[in-house]
Each structure stands twice: as structure tokens, then as C-alpha cells.
Amino acid sequence: MQTNLVQQFKNTPEGEEAEAILRSCVHCGFCTATCPTYQELGDERDGPRGRIYLMKMFLEGEETTEKTRTHLDRCLTCRACETTCPSGVQYGRLVDISRGLMEERLPRPARERWLRWGLTRVLPNRRLFGLLLRTGQLLRPMVPEPLRTKIPPRKQASPWPSGSHNRRVLALAGCAQPSATPNTNAAAARVLDRLGITMVEAPQAGCCGAVNYHLGQHDDGLNQMRRNIDAWWPAIQDGAEAIVMTASGCGAMVQDYGHALKDDPAYAEKARRVSGLTVDIGTFMLGEDLGKLKLEGNAGKVAFHCPCTLQHAMKQSGVVEQVLEKAGVPMAATTDKHLCCGSAGTYSILQPEMSQRLLTNKLEALTIDQPDEIVTANVGCQLHLETRSPVPVRHWIELLDRA
Structure with a gap:
């Protein structure tokens, strides 16, 4: 695909990366066959190929309207199109770049701004999210039906194992998981304990950064990534063999730390190390002896x-x-x-x-x-x-x- 980015984007790291991704697209349309929103709506602009053209128009300086952004907002960033694409187009990266740049240059209506601001302040904040969730759970019987279904019932976590093994791995508590599904990491720790592996959480680590980063607030997302790297680094230096993820959404984000922080001289090397150590718990366990389970x-x-x-x-x-x-x-x-x-x-x-x-x-x-x-x-x-x-x-x- 030929491109002609406007000067304000052309010589920036984001612009150069976006241009390379755009040029890798050959318009084949295979991606539309696996795009959930295209399958539902049948609109080219609600499929990957159409959205790529919309992002190209924005980066080339053509008029960008609320209608254009609506089609981009309807993208799930599920990345099914990447699995299908024969040309290896990094669609997810292109969407993240374009959304971030668009947020800076095309202000949203006040209601949308407040909703997104609230999401980026509540969801990544483990304590605040937990407090609000517990309040909602207490008031659940009085909440109207459409909203009630969105409040998960309170769940209890079984105790973490008390033993210790020579093999150690790190876990990420994250932001929503400790309150919404508190037994997940506890169950993972107990299963790994039976395999002779100790799983530990770093208390200072929090949200992986995905909420802010994918909503276009890149600086906040990058700062959350840096905080997690700092929290994990002493354990990594002390021999932790992996960062085992029990939430694939977080795992995908942490595996991208190396790319997201590649231009940060203070964190680039550490971020690459963290990304390289990050693995989903399923992949980690596949290499273990599962006979005991x-x-x-x-x-x-x-x-x-x-x-x-x-x-x-x-x-x-x-x-x-x-x-x-x-x-x-x-x-x-x-x-x-x-x-x-x-x-x-x-x-x-x-x-x-x-x-x-x-x-x-x-x-x-x-x-x-x-x-x-x-x-x-x-x-x-x-x-x-x-x-x-x-x-x-x-x-x-x-x-x-x-x-």
C-alpha cells in the first residue's frame, strides 16, 4: 500500500512504525472473514481492511470525523485479523498508534471523555476498583436488572500454599482480578506448588497498563509498565525463571513491554527481558510433568x-x-x-x-x-x-x- 504521511507524523517513531505497517497491507481482504464486527455489520469500514484505509486517511492528513472514529471504536482489537493475514500486518499496533494520535487531535464529546476518564482511573486502581465492586455486591439485590448482571457475585479465594521450592516464578495480581476472581492466582499457586514450583506476587506491581494504553492514554500506560518492571526486577535478578500469567489480556500486554518501551533508554533492556520471561500459565505447564494433576x-x-x-x-x-x-x-x-x-x-x-x-x-x-x-x-x-x-x-x- 502506498503512503504519503503528513509531516507532523512522518518523522516520528509512531509515524514511521504506522507507515511500515500500512505498506505491508496488500488489500487482499482475507481478514474480513474472521473479523467479528464485519461479520455482524457487513460494512467494509467495520472490518480490518476498511479501518486500515480510515487510519491511512487520518495519517495522511485527510479530514477525520466522529463517524470515522466510530468505526475505529467498534474495533474489538481482538486481532483475529492478524492470525488470518498472509502478509503479517500488525493491525493491533496500527490501531493503538492511530487511536493515541487521534485522541490528541480530535477531542471527544464531554460525556465520552468523562466515561473514558473514569474507566482509566477506576479499573487500573486495585484498591478503588475493589471498594466499588464490594459496594456493588452488597447493594446487588437493589440494583436494576440490566446493571445487576454486570456485578459479579462475591467469590472467595482458598489459601495460598505455605511451602517453598527452589523453582520460583512471578505472578501478576493485576487490577480487577484480585477482587473479581480472587481464587485464580491462589489456585494457580496451589497447582504449581504440587509441581514443585513456588509462585509469588510482587506487591508493588499493579495494572499491566492495557486499559490506559488501549484507550489512547499511552503515557499513563507506559508509566504503569515501568512500575511493574521495577516491582519485578529484584526477583528477576534473584533467579525467578518466568513471569507466569493467569490473565491472557495482561499476558499479551506484558509480552509487548519490550516493543512499547523500546525507545526508553532507562527501560528498553529491562522491558525486553520482562517480555521474554512472560508466559501464559498454560504454556508454562505444558512443559511440566502433569501426571500428578x-x-x-x-x-x-x-x-x-x-x-x-x-x-x-x-x-x-x-x-x-x-x-x-x-x-x-x-x-x-x-x-x-x-x-x-x-x-x-x-x-x-x-x-x-x-x-x-x-x-x-x-x-x-x-x-x-x-x-x-x-x-x-x-x-x-x-x-x-x-x-x-x-x-x-x-x-x-x-x-x-x-x-
Whole structure:
């Protein structure tokens, strides 16, 4: 694709990267076949190829309107198009760059600005999010039905293991997961403990930076990345063998730290090291002896939902299924595994109508074989699916915790 970026973008790191991505696109359109919003709306501007043209127009200085941004806002950034693309177009990076630049140059209406500001102040703040969630859970019976379903019931975490092993890995508590699904990391720590591995969290580490970064507030997102690197670095220097992620959304972001901070002389090398050490817990466990984790008794059929961040960003499609099958978990058949559930970070809040349409499709695809429960690998997907799922939803590591 030929490009002619305007001067204000042309000689900047963001502009140069965006131009290289644009030029790699050959307009083939294979991406439209796997784009959830294009499949629903049938509008070229709501598919990857059309959005690439819209971003190209913006970067070349053509008029950008609210209608243009609406089509970009409707993108889930699920990155299914990247998995399909024969040319290796880094669509996710292009969207992040364009959204960040557009936020600076095209002010949003006041209501949208306040909503996005609120999301970037509440969700990444572990204590504030936890306080508001607990308040919502206490008042849940009095909340109107449409909002009530979005408040997850209170969950309890089982104790972390007290033992210690020579092998140690780091975990990220994150921002929403400690309050919304507190048993996830605890279950992971207990499972790894049975494999002779100690999992620890660094108390100073917090939000991975994805919420701010993907909503165009790049500076705040980068600062959150730097804070996490500082929190993990002493343990890395002391021999931690991996940063094991139990939320694929966070895992995808942390694996991108090296790229996001490549131009920061103080953090570039550390960020590359952190990204290189980061692995999803499914991939980490696949290399271990899982003989001790065999399920006993008659376990029900389980449908696995592979989050977009796991299969399209981290490129780990099929890994968790292998772990579960090795552990003796009966797997239910599913369809349309490549399509997004509609959670997509803050998407379910900012684009509720489309999010619910995608959720309907995903639940139909996950329950076609009448599973006894649904498991997934990302906190956002878990919370979104359980709002309307006819069967229980949990993180897959919790299955192995009861083995």
C-alpha cells in the first residue's frame, strides 16, 4: 500500500512504525472473514481492511470525523485479523498508534471523555476498583436488572500454599482480578506448588497498563509498565525463571513491554527481558510433568473459551486444551473458536450493543455440546461470559486445583 504521511507524523517513531505497517497491507481482504464486527455489520469500514484505509486517511492528513472514529471504536482489537493475514500486518499496533494520535487531535464529546476518564482511573486502581465492586455486591439485590448482571457475585479465594521450592516464578495480581476472581492466582499457586514450583506476587506491581494504553492514554500506560518492571526486577535478578500469567489480556500486554518501551533508554533492556520471561500459565505447564494433576472421579464435560488475547496476540491456540486433556478433563465440542466473546477489556462498557450480540453468538458456540461448565483463561472473558451463561464459568486452572 502506498503512503504519503503528513509531516507532523512522518518523522516520528509512531509515524514511521504506522507507515511500515500500512505498506505491508496488500488489500487482499482475507481478514474480513474472521473479523467479528464485519461479520455482524457487513460494512467494509467495520472490518480490518476498511479501518486500515480510515487510519491511512487520518495519517495522511485527510479530514477525520466522529463517524470515522466510530468505526475505529467498534474495533474489538481482538486481532483475529492478524492470525488470518498472509502478509503479517500488525493491525493491533496500527490501531493503538492511530487511536493515541487521534485522541490528541480530535477531542471527544464531554460525556465520552468523562466515561473514558473514569474507566482509566477506576479499573487500573486495585484498591478503588475493589471498594466499588464490594459496594456493588452488597447493594446487588437493589440494583436494576440490566446493571445487576454486570456485578459479579462475591467469590472467595482458598489459601495460598505455605511451602517453598527452589523453582520460583512471578505472578501478576493485576487490577480487577484480585477482587473479581480472587481464587485464580491462589489456585494457580496451589497447582504449581504440587509441581514443585513456588509462585509469588510482587506487591508493588499493579495494572499491566492495557486499559490506559488501549484507550489512547499511552503515557499513563507506559508509566504503569515501568512500575511493574521495577516491582519485578529484584526477583528477576534473584533467579525467578518466568513471569507466569493467569490473565491472557495482561499476558499479551506484558509480552509487548519490550516493543512499547523500546525507545526508553532507562527501560528498553529491562522491558525486553520482562517480555521474554512472560508466559501464559498454560504454556508454562505444558512443559511440566502433569501426571500428578489427573482428575479423579466423574468430571463433567468442559467447554473451553480461548480468549482472543491468548490465541491471536500470544499465539497459544490449542495449548490449554492440551493441558486439560493430559490432566483427564473431558472436553466438550465448540464452534467458531476464533471469534471474540465481546468482552475485550472496556469494550463491553463502551460498545454494549455490539458486545451483547457477540456474547450471544459465543455462548451458542460454547454450549452446542451441552457442557457442564465453561472455562476460560482471562478475567474479562470470565466475567462477561458468566453474566448470561446457562452453566458455571471459571478459570481453567481451578479445574486442576480440585484434581
